[in-house]
Amino acid sequence: MFDIKIDNVTKSYGATQVIPGLSLELAAGSFTVLLGPSGCGKSTLLRMIAGLEEVTTGAIFIDGADVTDNEPSERGIAMVFQSYALYPHMTVYNNMAYGLQIARMPKAEIDERVRKAAAILQLTDYLKRKPAELSGGQRQRVAIGRAIVRDPKVFLFDEPLSNLDAALRNQMRIELAQLHARLGATMIYVTHDQVEAMTMADTIVVLNKGCVEQTGAPLDLYNKP
Ligand code: ADP
Ligand code: ADP
Secondary structure, three states: OOOEEEEEEEEEEOOEEEEEEEEEEEOOOOEEEEEOOOOOOHHHHHHHHHOOOOOOEEEEEEOOEEHHHOOHHHOOEEEEOOOOOOOOOOOHHHHHHHHHHHOOOOHHHHHHHHHHHHHHOOOHHHOOOOHHHOOHHHHHHHHHHHHHOOOOOEEEEEOOOOOOOHHHHHHHHHHHHHHHHHHOOEEEEEEOOHHHHHHHOOEEEEEEOOEEEEEEOHHHHHHOO
8 A cells, every 4th residue: 555645746738837736645545536627637636646747846756756766567556547448359358468468477477367356346257258348337347457457556547437327337436435445555536526526535635726625534525614
């Protein structure tokens, strides 16, 4: 389990500053929801935490190490996006295995990890199917499976459920909460959906125009005037 420290980070795209200065500390093993309207900088912040985007000034530390000091594969971070970006020509098994194959992990270990993730996500019976033969919820589970097999200490979710219908979204929220309990990893979940934030988070961080507007447990925020 890794803690995350965001230390006075600013972010500009050209002359446009989208994050004017943000500091935040997230406890190891916590489930934090970043909540805020579209365009407030949630995805940008998440990508900077993942090391996919550079900070303009400031620094982000994961388990005490500056994210940019480690190679991406050594950061212990996995990200799940809204668009599943599965490989359409590959089976579910190979979609989950691919990243590990590229990293030249021994085949037996890949197999063990894929089967374990598939069992957790109830995908065992679908390993030989192609993404087009799956439901939306199953596809999103494959995308989550691709993250799980890497055994990350930090999971970053960028509105992963927004393409799903309401019933499925509810079900996946419960599954993600169970996944958090089971893996004990530090998780950050980005959404503009207040219900999602209330039901999933142990800490909610409300962002507005790149600034932290409020932070606290769901009930604390809910009870505030
Ligand atoms: P959110 O995830 O909260 O919807 P984003 O982090 O995607 O917000 O975007 C924050 C702001 O930064 C928006 O105004 C957006 O237009 C801008 N932005 C995001 N990515 C880029 C980029 N690559 N180049 C220029 N502006 C960007
Ligand atoms: P090879 O190419 O060496 O014959 P395979 O890719 O067929 O090896 O399979 C190696 C291992 O990966 C097998 O033990 C199998 O369990 C697993 N595997 C590969 N593809 C699939 C798949 N589509 N469904 C289930 N298991 C698979």
